[in-house]
Amino acid sequence: MITRRLALCLLAAPALAQTPFPARPVRLVAPFAAGASLDATARLFARFLEARWGQPVVIENRTGAAGNIGAEAVARATPDGLTLLVAPTGLMTVNPSLYPNLGFSIENDLAPVAMLGSLPNVMVVPAGGPASVAEFVATIRAAGRPFTFGSPGAGSLVHLSGELFSREAGIPATHIPYRGSAPALVDLVAGRIDVMFENQPGALPLIRDGRLRSLAVTAPARSAALPDVPTTAEAGLPNVLAVPWFGLFAPARTPADVAQKIAADVAAAQADAGVRTAMEGLGLTPETLGPDGLQALITRERGVFGGIVRAANITVQ
Numbered sequence: 001m002i003t004r005r006l007a008l009c010l011l012a013a014p015a016l017a018q019t020p021f022p023a024r025p026v027r028l029v030a031p032f033a034a035g036a037s038l039d040a041t042a043r044l045f046a047r048f049l050e051a052r053w054g055q056p057v058v059i060e061n062r063t064g065a066a067g068n069i070g071a072e073a074v075a076r077a078t079p080d081g082l083t084l085l086v087a088p089t090g091l092m093t094v095n096p097s098l099y100p101n102l103g104f105s106i107e108n109d110l111a112p113v114a115m116l117g118s119l120p121n122v123m124v125v126p127a128g129g130p131a132s133v134a135e136f137v138a139t140i141r142a143a144g145r146p147f148t149f150g151s152p153g154a155g156s157l158v159h160l161s162g163e164l165f166s167r168e169a170g171i172p173a174t175h176i177p178y179r180g181s182a183p184a185l186v187d188l189v190a191g192r193i194d195v196m197f198e199n200q201p202g203a204l205p206l207i208r209d210g211r212l213r214s215l216a217v218t219a220p221a222r223s224a225a226l227p228d229v230p231t232t233a234e235a236g237l238p239n240v241l242a243v244p245w246f247g248l249f250a251p252a253r254t255p256a257d258v259a260q261k262i263a264a265d266v267a268a269a270q271a272d273a274g275v276r277t278a279m280e281g282l283g284l285t286p287e288t289l290g291p292d293g294l295q296a297l298i299t300r301e302r303g304v305f306g307g308i309v310r311a312a313n314i315t316v317q
């Protein structure tokens with residue numbers, strides 16, 4: 001009898017091992033508020049993955065502490081691929097330098113799975129401002145003062161883009177943090193600050209209706225939404241690169257085959273015509289990077305942005 005039961009267990013083992021992922025509902029933790037670009041991106045991919053997996057994919061908004069609360073919830077979850085984090089660039093590449101004393105490690109307790117998409121920052125000035133990056137730099141130098149730039153908060157990628165531009169252009173800057181991009185853009189339109197390096201979706205409506213002028217995109221290639229706007233490299237500042245992106249992350253120690261499966265299904269979503277059209281509407285460019293490629297990008301960007309945080313002595317309250 002014992003031998004027979006053992007044989008039955010051995011026969012059943014391969015079937016258990018081959019249970020397709022996911023066998024249960026999946027939770028996508030969005031660490032920012034519902035309605036934001038990250039939340040909209042999470043919901044777009046959730047709809048596709050839900051249909052592909054035949055399991056519910058539930059969005060959970062866990063907000064607060066610049067995304068750290070949601071990140072910690074995923075870091076402490078069971079590493080089975082059923083709890084995933086949708087994270088922006090800053091959370092994964094800037095927060096480790098801004099928040100060195102968290103109760104968990106962003107670097108060690110979360111593992112990259114796949115990039116979802118990227119969107120450039122756009123250097124924008126008031127409608128009557130300089131017509132090019134070179135003219136902007138020349139104007140500031142002639143004025144003999146720091147340029148003023150706004151951001152949605154200290155340590156944001158919009159903030160670090162301005163600090164990076166200041167360093168590479170060789171002109172001083174004064175950062176003015178706001179409670180979100182909207183009030184900063186209001187002051188920019190009114191000419192109360194000189195420039196912003198705003199996320200493309202936030203800047204685009206104001207560019208199109210003529211209230212802001214776009215000088216450059218901080219990306220390796222021109223934006224499809226702004227094809228006539230040069231890159232910062234084309235404008236003579238090749239090291240001013242700051243490309244916000246959204247990525248999918250799992251708890252560390254999630255099995256590699258599960259992470260690769262999720263990455264392959266994200267790539268399938270990015271290849272879907274309906275998903276690509278929806279991403280375009282959000283200002284996102286599909287970027288197919290799996291665990292290794294995303295990790296390499298994060299390692300490089302942590303070096304760049306961490307260096308800026310330290311050099312500019314950026315702190316958060």
